[in-house]
Amino acid sequence: MDKKKGTDGTEPGPAPSRAVDRFGFIKPEQGNSPDGIPKGKSIHEREREERRIRKWRKMIGVGGNDWKHYVRRNPHVVKRRIRKGIPDCLRGLVWQLISGSRDLLLMNPGVYETLVIYETSASELEIIRDISRTFPSHIFFQQRHGPGQRSLYNILKAYSVYDRDVGYVQGMGFLAGLLLLYMSEEDAFWLLVALLKGAVHAPMEGLYQAGLPLVQQYLSQFEKLVIELMPKLGQHFVEEMINPSMYASQWFITVFSYSFPFHLTLRVWDVFLYEGIKVVFQVGLALLRLCHDDLVKLPFEKLLYALRNFPEEATDPDVLLPLAFSFKVSSRLEELQKEYQKRQEGTSETSSGERLQPLVSKTMSRVGSRVVSNLTTADRK
């Protein structure tokens, strides 16, 4: 199921009192629509979009059967097409294919249902309180106890049982909520597992573990990259006492799903699921580069405001993403990770950015999971 819920009429929900954009978000009463897309598409644009969809359908095959074969034969074509953006009607299915979550789902029949129905979580009250504070302006999540809120609760509760060490952390809801707009509850759960446990890329669970070790590592790496790649801005940040935790924590914790225009978030996620966490660094650097000349002139308060409110032209994916991909950061990130981990040695905090952690958590053995770790591969460069 790869349609967006709440916009296709299949899920009951409240009649929206205000107009919604094409993604299901309530439009602000004034100004441009937040999806950044002109209202009507020309015939030429529609035809081009249909051609794209046909190409993609051919590439993935019925139900995704041809996907792995195509990726093996034409990896560069796949990468290029993903960077251009996955057609919205196929997004849910393609996300499952590129994240490895499809395999997890097939290898673990009935596990999700067990987690939702038969297990209890220490985080249940916390999750309930946060449900209405996750994508509050999206019609799918607005109805109190409605289908959107119920599904979001189920996924977050299930994950908090699946991995009791991580449990539930604010921010996870934005990942799960985004996934729910494009796939079923169970599919979204396994994609969340694939991300946090590292089915294809480095595990992300360290973003949410006690001490947020991976957040700290990524912020440290990002700070160094800014200084190296934009020394003038890096120096300005030092002088104004701006550190990345003031503006970039949300970028990493929610992979740009917290406060960025949704059309940009989706394009970032297309690439992030295929290429890994380096994309968050690249997009962050591109945002700073695009606004560089303004940022270097601003004093502390205005600077902080600007770093949380990027102008519309800077968040246009067709401008931002090509610039992001021009930053070649993979090998430097690995070096910075090693340096960071060396600095951390001897302290009680250990980094959780290890590549080949087993996918199965201790708690999962109780529910008979057959999650296997042979899906793990090195990050694509």
Next chain:
Amino acid sequence: MSGRRPATWDQAADDYDYLFKVVLVGDSGVGKSNLLSRFTRNAFSLDSKSTIGVEFATRTIQVDGKTIKAQIWDTAGQERYRAITSAYYRGAAGALLVYDVTRADTFESAARWLRELRDHADGRGAAVMLVGNKTDLARSGSRSRHHHPRAVPRGDAAALAEREGLSFVETSALDATNVDAAFETLLTEIYRAVSRKALAASSAGDDAGAVGEGQAIQVSASDSAGLTTRCCAF
């Protein structure tokens, strides 16, 4: 305290006499972000997002004829986020410790938050105000979506504040009750403490405005009369 005005982004950097750093702490969901938006932008949202990491806003008020700029940091309340947020307590001149009057567990956490503040902020030098938020929910016939019984008696909170040497107020960010008063009381308390220190230092013959070593609030005044005293609580 008349003549209050919100700070704007166009305001000149030097358009204040004192700059105080204030942090908002308390359990998740108690209303910290809405207290901040009500004070700095006079805005409230029933549909606000949970805070991830930290948020930041400022407002300028007048105290005893001086222009005080509050630089307010709103922190994520969930325990796990303390790894990031505790760094923001450092050097804070004051804090609002917020709980929800309809949730006893958020009040029970107050002692832990206080310990956290005293460990990371300016020791016992930081002014702390205990704030019981969401009084609108505990009132029958309120404008809010749902009525909840009060879970924290006012007397219990007042007793804790008395015992720990905190100011105390109950607020509603939704209907704006006591929100300005809470921030203004805290900022006034910080300002008066700074003024007392400055006065004591100058009467002892030190540089005017000098503060004891190790203090987070540094007050440096020019020795020439009429020049602006600047305080930056960082």
